[in-house]
Amino acid sequence: MSQDHTHNHGDHHQQTFLEKYIFPVDHKRIAAQYLTTGMFMGLLGGFFAYVFRSQQAHPGHEVPLYGLVNANQYNALTTSHGTLMIFWFAMPVLVAAFGNFLIPLMIGADDMVFPRINRLSYQIFFLSTVILIASFFAPGGAFGGGWTAYPPLSSTAQFSTTPWGSTMWIVAVGLEFVAFLLGGINFIVTLMNARAPGMRMYDIPIVLWTIVIASILFMASVGPLLAGAIMLIFDQTMHIGFYDPQKGGDPVLWQHLFWFFGHPEVYVVLLPAMGIVAEIITVFSRKKLFGYRTVLFTMFGTGVLSFVVWAHHQFIAGIDPRMSNLFTVTTILISIPVTEMCFVYIATLYKGSIELTTAMLFALSFLAAFLMGGVTGIFLGASGADTYLHDTYFVIAHFHYTFVPIAILAGLAGMYFWYPKMYGRMMNETLGKIHFWGTFIPFNCIFIPLFYTGAAGDQRRVYNYENFPHTATDLHYLRQFATASVIVMLLFQIPFLYNYFVSMFKGKIAGKNPWQSNTLEWVAESPPPHGNFSEFPNVYRPPYEYSVPGRDKDFWPQNEPT
Amino acid sequence: MSFQRPMATERSATGISTCKLGVYWVIGSEIVIFGGLLAAYVMFRLAHGSWAHESAHTNVVAGGTNTLVLLTSSLFAVLAHQAAERKDTESAFKFLWCTIGGALTFLLIKSFEWGGEIHHGLTIHKSLFWAFYYTAAGIHAAHVICGAIIMAIIAADVKKHKDLQRVEAIGLYWHFVDIVWIFLFPLLYIAK
Numbered sequence: 140m141s142q143d144h145t146h147n148h149g150d151h152h153q154q155t156f157l158e159k160y161i162f163p164v165d166h167k168r169i170a171a172q173y174l175t176t177g178m179f180m181g182l183l184g185g186f187f188a189y190v191f192r193s194q195q196a197h198p199g200h201e202v203p204l205y206g207l208v209n210a211n212q213y214n215a216l217t218t219s220h221g222t223l224m225i226f227w228f229a230m231p232v233l234v235a236a237f238g239n240f241l242i243p244l245m246i247g248a249d250d251m252v253f254p255r256i257n258r259l260s261y262q263i264f265f266l267s268t269v270i271l272i273a274s275f276f277a278p279g280g281a282f283g284g285g286w287t288a289y290p291p292l293s294s295t296a297q298f299s300t301t302p303w304g305s306t307m308w309i310v311a312v313g314l315e316f317v318a319f320l321l322g323g324i325n326f327i328v329t330l331m332n333a334r335a336p337g338m339r340m341y342d343i344p345i346v347l348w349t350i351v352i353a354s355i356l357f358m359a360s361v362g363p364l365l366a367g368a369i370m371l372i373f374d375q376t377m378h379i380g381f382y383d384p385q386k387g388g389d390p391v392l393w394q395h396l397f398w399f400f401g402h403p404e405v406y407v408v409l410l411p412a413m414g415i416v417a418e419i420i421t422v423f424s425r426k427k428l429f430g431y432r433t434v435l436f437t438m439f440g441t442g443v444l445s446f447v448v449w450a451h452h453q454f455i456a457g458i459d460p461r462m463s464n465l466f467t468v469t470t471i472l473i474s475i476p477v478t479e480m481c482f483v484y485i486a487t488l489y490k491g492s493i494e495l496t497t498a499m500l501f502a503l504s505f506l507a508a509f510l511m512g513g514v515t516g517i518f519l520g521a522s523g524a525d526t527y528l529h530d531t532y533f534v535i536a537h538f539h540y541t542f543v544p545i546a547i548l549a550g551l552a553g554m555y556f557w558y559p560k561m562y563g564r565m566m567n568e569t570l571g572k573i574h575f576w577g578t579f580i581p582f583n584c585i586f587i588p589l590f591y592t593g594a595a596g597d598q599r600r601v602y603n604y605e606n607f608p609h610t611a612t613d614l615h616y617l618r619q620f621a622t623a624s625v626i627v628m629l630l631f632q633i634p635f636l637y638n639y640f641v642s643m644f645k646g647k648i649a650g651k652n653p654w655q656s657n658t659l660e661w662v663a664e665s666p667p668p669h670g671n672f673s674e675f676p677n678v679y680r681p682p683y684e685y686s687v688p689g690r691d692k693d694f695w696p697q698n699e700p701t
Numbered sequence: 702m703s704f705q706r707p708m709a710t711e712r713s714a715t716g717i718s719t720c721k722l723g724v725y726w727v728i729g730s731e732i733v734i735f736g737g738l739l740a741a742y743v744m745f746r747l748a749h750g751s752w753a754h755e756s757a758h759t760n761v762v763a764g765g766t767n768t769l770v771l772l773t774s775s776l777f778a779v780l781a782h783q784a785a786e787r788k789d790t791e792s793a794f795k796f797l798w799c800t801i802g803g804a805l806t807f808l809l810i811k812s813f814e815w816g817g818e819i820h821h822g823l824t825i826h827k828s829l830f831w832a833f834y835y836t837a838a839g840i841h842a843a844h845v846i847c848g849a850i851i852m853a854i855i856a857a858d859v860k861k862h863k864d865l866q867r868v869e870a871i872g873l874y875w876h877f878v879d880i881v882w883i884f885l886f887p888l889l890y891i892a893k
Contacts, residue, residue: 164704243709250707252719324726332719333709358730363737369836370741379825379832387749387829392741399737675708 164254165669167561169261170239176268177231181546184223185629191216191602196622198603211300213602214283219275221286222308225404226315227268229546233411234319234357235264237553238326238350240561244660244667245344247335247676247698251325260321267314274307282308285600287397290382290390294374306375313368316361323354335659335698337678341431342697344658344682348435349414353407356442360403367396394456398449405541406445410438412549413480416502419556420484422656423499424491425693427683429483437476437483444473454522455529463522470520474513481510492686492693496654497571501552504579505544512540515590530600532593536586543582551578551635558639559653563665564646570638577631584624588617655694658682662698724870728877731844735881738840739888742833746892753893755830758823763814764890767807768882774803775879778872785868790859793868797856800875804849811842834889841885844878 163169193200194208201207208216239257243250251257275281282304284292293309296302330343330351370381371393380386382393421428428434450458450466484506493499515537518524528534551574558566589597595611597604597618604610604618652661659678663671676698684695710719717725746752781796815835818824825835852875855867 248709250709252710253723254707320730324723327726328719328722331715332722333712334714359733362730362733365734366738380829381832
């Protein structure tokens, strides 16, 4: 292994504004770009949820800050909400932002191995964002065929009424896929090759494993859909007929291509979230992770299994019932490794010295809420029960009980935890706790009612239940309660935004390692300079040596020589 | 606006250079993309016996010639790599451009082939077989074009004795583009 010389940045020319903020190659700046774009799109997606839920609660009434919501707009709003939240919020924040920020720092490197490809990946992502937002203003309006974009609705303008919106949507999604493929390659190669001397396989912090395995899962699953997206664009623009039975095609082909990606995709976002939670609960229980290798190999197993469950999204699409049997078995099976990881986390907490910082509160709430989401997935994974529950609000409540913990609870946990490293200052804990309770409680108030209304028969993607008088109209108060909770939850993000931006300037100075953590990112300055480390660290031990008996300090940094 | 390569790029915990590791993962992701497309094609083909009549009209001579052209271009890529290994930048540059020449020949033959087919009404709209044919071969051709452009950039650097390790990397990518064609040719042209 070559001797690492400290990269001399003293003679580095002063970077221009363009070089530093618009076209950076530094992984920390690129992480900030992804984080900013991701947060903006997340808030936009949340705004869309406010609008369409307001339409649900008071159909036909003007929604404040928006106006009247007609059927097409409702479809466009729900489609855009799903699309934005998964591809332009969860993935950019959990995978791209945290991955970019953490990987080089936690392995003791000065940057990613391909900084210019890193920059290119953000540029392609930015382009995809621009195209998607432009689609909202295109003639005919934004695409409204669901984030799942099933043909013939998505392939035929006669049905979708959004010829421009449909094509711009799929082009934006395709470009986003390319951006994440490029970014993922960077993450994988960097973790494989650029680790500090002494950092062996089992010395890698779990969050890095999760982000890299997620990148591999993404890469292995998105390819067929990228091909499928090209076929969809051809169907839309040239009326080819890949998905048109009258021309010899098959709409179910799209479903298979989509869900072959769509299912591993949820693990692409779940894994980084669980990684973030692992880092936080070890630090704030001052305890070793209960089973590092168990978690690691379980994660591999989950990843592999995630490729053989996809058709549980298609139980009532007309697939062979024998296929449904197979996919029910695999789907129920996959709940085992994921639950096991959660139990390992709970075992980590047991008899730990718990410190309930805001980051820890969010991490713990992730465990509680995600377990609920997982349990409700069992009902949906059983093809018999799913025959009734498919396309109802029960499904929506299930996946929000998984996605919201993943993207919002774990994402926020990560932000509170690494904020001191990113900005060199501490966030305000009181505001943090207000933000936490104001997010967690309303979140439950939104979706528990929706389990009820879904089981009672509320179908998805219906803009006005008054058109379906036989649906549970006596449960309308639950729809309204859920909507009110959305508004409360959105309002409670204000203290967070205030905290985030004000603490950058007024927060207590953080120092290098305010949480007394073992991992290498806390060795660098806060915030780390260009090049990260004045002296590159070597690694002497695994990352979770907390409360080791016989030592005076309850933590033992990875880079401290034995 | 000078770019300084980070120290991280030179590290190698696996023993494989980051350059080669990166290309392997790029190839991996591309295998999944083409694999998905071709798997969809094969499933359709098995379900539609009538496609055998359509595929009988593909130009096997053009396709076969192009197979030889691509294989030869891959040979030149190997020779370029060998030259780069012995730091013979002149030869490496020439061999890389021979590879690019192969790519251009491939594209030239293809344009005549497709021009002829379109002239005879065998367009992308003719049937779903032809839709898959043009889509798969078209995406492949796009990869040939992009590969050739990147190869030209690398060749320019090689002439300046810069980044010789990239010759092997682009060679690996080129072999992959070649292998995709080795799959496409029987599936689209030959299979009955």
